[in-house]
Amino acid sequence: DGGITQSPKYLFRKEGQNVTLSCEQNLNHDAMYWYRQDPGQGLRLIYYSQIVNDFQKGDIAEGYSVSREKKESFPLTVTSAQKNPTAFYLCASRLTGTGEKLFFGSGTQLSVL
Amino acid sequence: KNEVEQSPQNLTAQEGEFITINCSYSVGISALHWLQQHPGGGIVSLFMLSSGKKKHGRLIATINIQEKHSSLHITASHPRDSAVYICAVRLNGNQFYFGTGTSLTVIP
Secondary structure, three states, X not given: OOOEEEXXXXXXXOOOOOEEEEEEEOOOOOEXXXXXXXXXXXXXXXXXXXXXXXXXXXXXXXXXXXXXXXXXXXXXXEOOOOOOOOEEEEEEEEOOXXXXXXXXXXXXXXXXX | OOOEEEEOOEEEEEOOOOEEEXXXXXXXXXXXXXXXXXXXXXXXXXEXXXXXXXXXXXXXXXXXXXXXXXXXXXXXXXXXXXXXXXXXXXXXXXXXXXXXXXXXEEEO
């Protein structure tokens, strides 16, 4: 079955540590997104990518980095520069085009030890 | 400033009731999406609208482009409808803006 797979489901970060969240899709989608969800707030865009080897910063990119070496994969690294990383992280993808829905992964809950 | 506003924030209904969730937006959009987020966090896309009305089972979504407003209706609500419903708008291009969500609880 086609879909988006995020891993791990739960992740704990120690102070000063970089951690990487995985996002893989087998839907042949061009565009991929990383969003952060905090209680009481709407999803906020961290980074998005429309094609391989190209990505753009979203509204809250500071302290995060991404890569898009393959169409299927869009990993997110939460660096030690992100001082408040505790949140629920969602990866999404879609075909670029006017009529296409967003598909989401099941999310990763990141907490600080 | 939030480009997308939803109301109500929280909603409790008895099983069988008709439910309406509202979404207003302040920017020109290419499309509006209604999403459902269940406990555990996964999000499913319910509807994508650029005009008019769509229906899927007990769910109906409408949009009024001139008034920049959309509604999601649930007829004959059921406890399994309990979830957070999120309105999202897509501007020209690939970026989306999201509302803060409406938390719905349907009591048997």
